[in-house]
Amino acid sequence: MGDGWLIVGLGNPGPKYETTRHNVGQLALDVLGDRLGARFAPHKTNARLGEGRLVPGGPKLLLAKSNGYMNTSGGPVSALAKYFGIPAERIVVLHDDLDLPFDTLKVKLGGGHGGHNGLRDIAKALGTPDFLRVRIGIGRPRGQQDPADFVLRPFGSVERSTLGVLLEEAADAATALVEDGLLATQQRFHGKAAR
Numbered sequence: 001m002g003d004g005w006l007i008v009g010l011g012n013p014g015p016k017y018e019t020t021r022h023n024v025g026q027l028a029l030d031v032l033g034d035r036l037g038a039r040f041a042p043h044k045t046n047a048r049l050g051e052g053r054l055v056p057g058g059p060k061l062l063l064a065k066s067n068g069y070m071n072t073s074g075g076p077v078s079a080l081a082k083y084f085g086i087p088a089e090r091i092v093v094l095h096d097d098l099d100l101p102f103d104t105l106k107v108k109l110g111g112g113h114g115g116h117n118g119l120r121d122i123a124k125a126l127g128t129p130d131f132l133r134v135r136i137g138i139g140r141p142r143g144q145q146d147p148a149d150f151v152l153r154p155f156g157s158v159e160r161s162t163l164g165v166l167l168e169e170a171a172d173a174a175t176a177l178v179e180d181g182l183l184a185t186q187q188r189f190h191g192k193a194a195r
Contacts, residue, residue, distance in 0.1 A: 003059040003060075003090075004059055004060040004061070004062060004084060004085075004086055004090070005059055005060070005061050005062065005086065005090045005091075005092065005178050006062045006064060006077070006080055006081055006084065006086045006090065006091045006092070007029065007032065007061055007062065007063050007064070007091075007092045007094070007174050008025075008029070008063075008064045008065070008066075008073070008077055008091065008092070008093045008094065008122075009025040009026035009027070009028060009029025009030070009063070009064070009065050009094045010022075010023075010025035010026065010066075010070060010073055010093060010094065010095040010096070010118040010119075011023030011024075011025055011026035011027075011065065011066075011070065012069050012070050012152075013066075013067055013068065013069065017152065019154045019155070020151065020152050020153060020154055020155075021096055021138040021150065021151045021152075021153065021154075021155060022070060022096055022151040022152055023096075024094075024095075024096045024136045024138060024166075024167070024170075025093070025094035025095040025096060025134075025136065025170075026065050026094075027163075027167050028094045028134070028136060028167045028170035028171050028174070029063055029064075029065060029094055029171075030167075031167045031168055031170070031171040032061075032063060032171040032174055032175065033050050033052075033063050035052075035171065036050070036051075036052025036053070036054070036061065036063070037052060038050030038051055038052045038061075038063050040063070040065065042067075043064075043080070045075075045076050045079035045080045045083060046066065046067045046068060046075065046076045046079070047064045047065060047066050047067060047076040047077075047079075047080060048064070048065045048067065049062060049063065049064050049080070050062075050063040050064075051063065054175055054178065054179065059178060061178065062080065062084060062086070064076065064077070064080055070117055070118040071117035071118065071120075071121055072121060073118040073121050073122050074121035074122045074123070074124055074125025074126070075121075075125055077091065077093075077122050077125060077126065078122075078125035078126050081126065088126050088128050088130050088131045089109070089130065089131070089132070091126075091131040091132065092131070092132045092133070092134060092174050092177055092178070093118075093119065093122060093131060093132065093133050093134070094133075094134045094136065094170055094174060095116060095118060095119060095133060095134070095135065095136065096116075096136055096138045096151060097114070097116070097135040097136060097137055097138065098114075098115075098138060098139070098140050098147055098150075098151070099114060099137075099140075100135055100136075100137025100138070100139070101137050101139050102137050102138055102139040102159055102166075103137060103159075103162055103166055104137040105134065105135065105136060105137065105166075105169055105170060105173055105189050105190075106135045106137075106186075106189070106190055107132070107133065107134055107135070107173055107177065107182065107185050107186050107189055107190070108132070108133050108135065108182075108186075109130060109131070109132050109133075109182055110128075110129045110130040110131070111129060111133075112129070113129070119133070132177055132182065134170050134173045134174050134177070136166065136170050138151065169189070172189075173185060173188075173189050176188060176189070
């Protein structure tokens with residue numbers, strides 16, 4: 001595909017999960033898909049795929065959501081990368097991050113998975129952790145709540161009041177990685193609350 005990019009939104013399938021914190025990556029991908037006029041359709045790699053370009057003649061962006069659960073994200077991502085000939089350094093993964101406060105973003109290349117099963121599975125399937133990540137802060141649960149339960153709950157009413165802006169910012173960060181590169185994107189977004 002030459003200069004194409006694969007942008008993946010992580011989450012779990014089905015209406016039960018679509019508005020949960022764990023699916024914030026897919027929610028952000030939906031925002032980007034709307035901007036590009038992309039329509040998601042089934043693909044033989046066990047994913048739903050949309051495509052578009054930021055500008056006419058610009059690089060093709062493949063937008064993907066796995067049809068499987070979070071902890072099996074690697075198979076579809078690896079299969080799409082292989083099918084379209086996209087190297088790991090042109091894969092952008094949008095995902096939830098417990099270690100960032102809600103309403104913040106960070107962008108990075110590579111690194112560990114921080115206990116995130118989707119990232120763990122993608123790194124294993126690709127054979128490298130060196131793909132780009134847009135980390136979307138969802139914060140940690142208060143008190144004794146299990147983080148595994150917390151990520152599978154919908155956003156609270158206060159969070160929902162600013163969630164739309166956070167999703168727009170995450171979509172902006174993904175497109176900035178394509179257009180401006182990692183360093184410029186980090187300088188633009190790091191530490192910036194989405195308000």
